[in-house]
Amino acid sequence: MNAKDYSYPDNILENRVILITGASDGIGRALTLRAASLGAQVILHGRNVTKLEAVYDEIESVSSNLRPSIALMDLASANAESYQSLASSLTEEFGRLDGLVHNAGILGERFSIEQYDAVLWQQVMHVNVTAAFALTQVCMPLLQAAEDPSIIFTSSGVGRKGKAFWGAYAVSKFATEGLSQVLADEHRQGKLRVNCINPGATRTGMRLAAYPAEDRNALKTPDEILAAYIYLLGPDSKGVTGESLDAQ
Ligand code: NAP
Numbered sequence: 581m582n583a584k585d586y587s588y589p590d591n592i593l594e595n596r597v598i599l600i601t602g603a604s605d606g607i608g609r610a611l612t613l614r615a616a617s618l619g620a621q622v623i624l625h626g627r628n629v630t631k632l633e634a635v636y637d638e639i640e641s642v643s644s645n646l647r648p649s650i651a652l653m654d655l656a657s658a659n660a661e662s663y664q665s666l667a668s669s670l671t672e673e674f675g676r677l678d679g680l681v682h683n684a685g686i687l688g689e690r691f692s693i694e695q696y697d698a699v700l701w702q703q704v705m706h707v708n709v710t711a712a713f714a715l716t717q718v719c720m721p722l723l724q725a726a727e728d729p730s731i732i733f734t735s736s737g738v739g740r741k742g743k744a745f746w747g748a749y750a751v752s753k754f755a756t757e758g759l760s761q762v763l764a765d766e767h768r769q770g771k772l773r774v775n776c777i778n779p780g781a782t783r784t785g786m787r788l789a790a791y792p793a794e795d796r797n798a799l800k801t802p803d804e805i806l807a808a809y810i811y812l813l814g815p816d817s818k819g820v821t822g823e824s825l826d827a828q
Contacts, residue, residue, distance in 0.1 A: 583808040583817075583825045592814045594619035597674045597726070599651065601715065602684030604631035606784035607734075610802030611681065611809050612648075613638060618810065621646040623670065625684070627654040649673065655684055655711035656703060667718035676725035679813045681732045682712040682756075687786050690745045701748040708752035713759060723772055732812050733760040735776040735824055757824055764822035773821040777808050780828035800828060 598615050602608035604626035616622045616639045626632045632650050639648045651670075653662055670677065688704040689697070712733060723729040738746045739753020757776055764774035781787060783799040805827040811817050812825070 583811045584805075584827055586807040586811040586816070588618070588807075588810055588814060588816075590617070591619045592810060592816075593679075595621065595646075596678035596813065597621045597623070597676060598679035598681065598813060599623040599625060599670070599677055599719070600681040600683055601625040601655070601712075603635055604628050606786060607779055607782060607802045607805070608681070608683040609635055611683065611806055614803070614806050614810065615679075615813065616643055616646070616648060619646070620679070620813075621648070621674065623649045623651050625651040625653060627652065627656075655707045655715075658711065658714070660714075663714050663718045666715075667722065670719070670722055674722075676729075677719055677722040678726045678728065679730050679732070680716065680719050680723060681734075681809065681813070682715070683732075683734050684711070685734060685752075685786070686749075687789055688748045690790065691747055692745055693747060696747045704748035705752050705755070708749070709755045709759065712756065716759075716763065727771070728815060728818060729772045730813055730817065731760075731763070731772065731774045732809060733757075733774075733776045735760075735778045737778060737780070740778070740824070760824070761822055768821065773812070773817065773819070775812050775817075775821060776824040777812070778824065778826050779805055780826060782828075 593615055598620045600608050600612050603612040603624035612622050624632050636648050685708045688700050733756050735757050736753040738750035739757055760774055760776045781799050783796050783801050808825045808827045
């Protein structure tokens with residue numbers, strides 16, 4: 581079975597507590613809505629409360645007995661205390677995490693390495709890699725408290741093969757693949773599975789910023805690429821770890 585063609589029953593994520601970063605827009609938003617419709621207790625992470633509340637309201641209007649939660653935190657400025665406080669409130673409210681999806685990310689600018697701004701480089705590496713490391717670290721006890729926990733990191737085609745002018749974004753995605761592999765190997769004997777997904781070209785704001793001239797209608801929408809995410813978050817991927825899957 582190929583994960584991108586995975587089909588699933590409509591209660592596949594029932595009662596799973598799942599934290600999704602960057603739930604306010606693009607792929608994260610679509611995944612959050614889908615996971616909630618499949619029975620998950622979703623925690624919507626983001627930095628923009630208005631956008632998060634719109635997703636929250638959309639979930640409440642269509643489903644479910646499980647009320648979503650909002651975790652407001654700007655990954656660019658969060659400090660150790662912010663991460664600890666998020667983990668403490670999750671511990672208090674849920675006591676475990678069945679899924680953690682590191683989806684939030686920024687593109688930076690499309691410059692050559694020679695011309696890349698050093699401050700921007702640090703920002704991209706920080707939001708795309710260091711923040712995912714810090715969040716993973718504080719969430720580890722919550723993941724260990726779940727029966728069948730799963731972490732998903734978000735990679736990219738340019739995180740597997742370097743490409744001119746993709747600068748810090750590409751390098752951050754190589755680092756993300758590395759972080760995922762190291763963590764997966766550290767937990768090879770345990771119940772925690774750790775994997776990457778490369779979404780592939782998807783119709784979002786980030787893609788538009790990277791390719792302003794392309795035909796957007798030729799791209800898959802976020803809604804159309806979610807099967808691999810659901811596969812890795814649900815019970816059918818038990819034992820799958822250290823992999824990097826393609827959503828398309
Ligand atoms: P997007 O539409 O730009 O969404 C990015 C999400 O990350 C938004 O929710 C955004 O919040 C959030 N975010 C950014 N900076 C943040 C910060 N400092 N603190 C908290 N949240 C922050 O992008 P997307 O295309 O859905 O991308 C999702 C993931 O897929 C990214 O990791 C991206 O690298 C990866 N990816 C995308 C494509 C593609 O073709 N779209 C291809 C390969 C990989 P706001 O709403 O507040 O901006």
